[in-house]
Amino acid sequence: MRTPFPPDARRAARRTLPVIASAARRVSAPVALAVLLSACAQLPVPSGEKAPAAAACPEGVPAGARCLRGQDSAGAHYLIVVPANWNRMLVVHAHGGPTLGEPKASRADADIKRWAITVKAGYAWAGSVFRQGGVEVRAAAEDTERVRRIFVEHVGKPTRTILHGQSWGANVAAKGAEMYSADAARSPYDAVLLTSGVLAGGTRAYDFRLDLRVVYQYLCGNHPRADEPQYPLWMGLPADSKLTRPELAARIDECLGVRKPAAQRSPEQARRLKTIVDVIRIPESSVIGHMNWATWHMQDIALNRTGGRSPFGNESVKYRGSDDDAKLNAGVLRYRADPQAVAKLAADTDLSGRIGVPVLSVHGIGDPTIFVENQSAFRETMERAGAASRLVQVYSDHAAHSYLSDPTYVAAFDALVKWVEKGEKPTPAGIAESCKRFESEYGKGCKIDPAYRPAPLHERIAPRK
Known part of the structure; x- marks a missing residue:
């Protein structure tokens, strides 16, 4: 037919x-x-994708907006929101995570509620839930591009299109920009915004989670417990494990007292927790979160992405910051990364920097989830690709990951549009000034520090061969 x-x-x-x-x-x-x-x-080429259906807008969407839902040909659910005051520009959103398990259409509802500022500022918004859960960057980039094509074919052709990735979604967006926007003349995207992004690539950005597992096990010995089946910690968990997140949190609290006020921790709990914080360089408040990722996301990588082989190793790592580093380094479990597993994870998650359109990144200086030092690695990547002139990096004095502030994002979108349309390459100082102006309309929250420069990633995550 x-x-x-x-x-x-x-x-x-x-x-x-x-x-x-x-x-x-x-x-x-x-x-x-x-x-x-x-x-x-020059005629539009039909994508073969079905038109989305009109739907009630989720909670948090600005009044008067039009919402459309659908499921694309690869099985990914998506949501499109067009504001009443549409400025004829589109933001295509790649969400963070990644979510594990079967994707649910309701994920998009949570995304647009968080990013409602996009619609308030007049931009249409389109977001895919992605066809699969887990760490699968290229597939998610394909799903993101597919929802853009659906918008253009069935909703309208925007004058400008910005690709926005948040957290792990920034890895997706950056990879998508390499896949579809290496050549600016053929790019479907005019510019890219990367916020709080995992931009060092999976083979570097996730190393510290293996470090967390081995140091935690050295100190606590309860994940796994001695009477449970033993397994290499890079695996995250065995496939048949029934461990739940509440159960893991209870084990962590048992050892570190992390959910108790400091005054209620035993001296031994306090000592262990301090060792984790000082050696791994994460705040107390994020220990349980990072242990979750170092358990179930590493399980997803090992079992579903790298064929049961480890892309992570720590055989050469020198851990520092404890009260007895020599004893710590002698006692932690050691693993060697498998070259084939490293290559497979790198092909999916690592970046080349070959992006032909303007890129703006925004990151909280105190981000407890994705270290700001990821940005140093990304700049090095863009420099190696000869694309550093197309990158502007902005840092905000926020100790947050999931969201900074409404005027910060409005200023970022505005800066990218001016860069594309007028050739005005933004500066951190200029975006800081613009952000302050937007506060009168979008509320307080501008904390951009134009002078800040992050340290190299190897100063935050222990280097390895």
């Missing part, structure tokens, strides 16, 4: 083909053929 042209394509054809025919009558046959082929190449 032939796929029919969508309405926009049929309208374009009705307008264009009579003009082509008229031109053909006035020129030679070869020239007429060239004109015909050139014009046809």
